Amino acid sequence: MSTRTVPTPQELRSAPKVLLHDHLDGGLRPGTVVELADETGYSGLPTTDVDELGRWFRDAADSGSLEKYLETFAHTCGVMQTEEALSRVAAECVEDLADDGVVYAEVRYAPELFVERGLSLEAVVEAVQDGFERGRKAAAERGKQIRVGQLLCAMRQHARALEIADLTVRYRDRGVVGFDIAGPEAGYPPTRNLDAFEFLREQNAHFTIHAGEAFGLASIWEAIQHCGAERLGHGVRIVDDITTADDGSVSLGRLAAYVRDRRIPLEVCPSSNVQTGAASSIAEHPIGLLAKLRFRVTVNTDNRLMSGCSVSSEFAALVDAFGFDWSDVQWCTINAMKSAFVSFDERLDIINNVIKPWYAERV
Structure with missing residues (x-):
């Protein structure tokens, strides 16, 4: 990394940032979980003390296992089974991201997880969109501009992917x-x-695939070569195809070279990767090497509640671990905006009129 001015955590919050990998049901405010549980009659929470609940989610997610990590979502999904709850969570998500300096975000969730009380898939999508619009307007009233799009997930262990793709x-x-x-x-x-x-390819639709987090190179290879993924959700296990010699020289295997050459974006989520065992610590996270080798790295939160993180705090951790400076933060941010699933004109507008002017004063 270069040796320019080191960003402080507070300065990072004010910087325009782009978020591509954030789960709606992994970003609730602990207080909202408690209130929605009371309103909807959900009785499964481990505690109704707001501070204790926030700690419980973080501690439960610190398991070193993706499967155990995913079990925490039973509670957030449990309180998000009504249109009102979905809209509230979505609105608060947008406001929280805007307060953290995010100017563009793609927030994902699986509609099939929110139909336990009879909602249709369409009603779920429309409730979330209503919340996103309300959140955007509330943020704008405070002088914070943000654009948010939905990414619809299908659960890979179920058999509804084609149905969700059609949705x-x-x-x-x-x-x-x-x-x-x-x-x-x-x-x-x-x-x-x-x-x-x-x-989706027949319909000229965009898609990313969770790959290379808990499973290795085979998952990444299938996602790209068989399925045609435009981006890789996490993708950090691509490091398994990179060899560092004793003298410090680095060589890329065929798959790693392909991913880098094709500029396939990696939706990297450092804190989450440590929690699920994909990396042993932030300091030893593959993102340092991947950024140095100029893979198309983007920095993301995954689940802000479970990881107790924000985009700003993820960048702050990379500043501490790898010496990221403003040029590195800008590079990751532009990487993310280039990789967004909106039109070329929209991407250019945000890059040229929002991101670059702000960083020009610091890089």
Whole structure:
């Protein structure tokens, strides 16, 4: 990394940032979880003390296992089974991101997880969009501009991917910008949902795939070569195809070279990766090497509640661990905006009129 001015945590909060990998049901405010549990009759919370609940989510997620990490979502999804709850969570999500300096975000969730009380998939998408619009307007009233799009996830262990892909296409002009598959990687390869990806490609629709987090190179290879993923959710296990010699020289395997050469974006989530065991610590996270080798790295939160993080705090951790400076933060931010699932004109507008002018004074 270069040796320019080191950003402080507070300065990072004010910097315009772009977020591509953030789960709606992983970003609730602890107080909202408690209030919605009371309003909706959900009785499964481990505690109703707001501070204790926030700590519980972080501690429960610190398991070193993706499967155990995912179990924490039973509580957030449990309180998000009404249109009112979905809209509230979505609105607060946008406000929280805007307060953290995020100017563009793609927030993902699996509509199929919110139909336990009879909501239709369409009602879920529309409730979330209503919340996003309310959150955007509330942020704008405080002088904070943010653009937010929905990414609809299918759960890879279920059999509804084609149905969710069709929902994505039907709502792509009404707030939905793309598709993803989520859930446990091991035992559920991306090709299990190949019909959904073929449909999306036929429809000229955008999609990313969770790959290379809990499972290795095979998951990444399938996501790209069989399914046609435009981006990789996490993707950090691509480091398994990179060899560092004793003299410090680095060589890339065929897959790693392909990912770098094609500029396939990596939606890296450092804190989450440590929690799920994909990395042993932030200091030893592959993002340092991947950034140095100029893979198209983006910095993301994954689940702000479970990781107790924000985009700003993720960057602050990288400043501490790898000496990231303003030029590195800008580079990751532009990487992310280049990789967004909105039109070329919209991407250029945010890069040229929002991101670059702000960083020009610091880089």
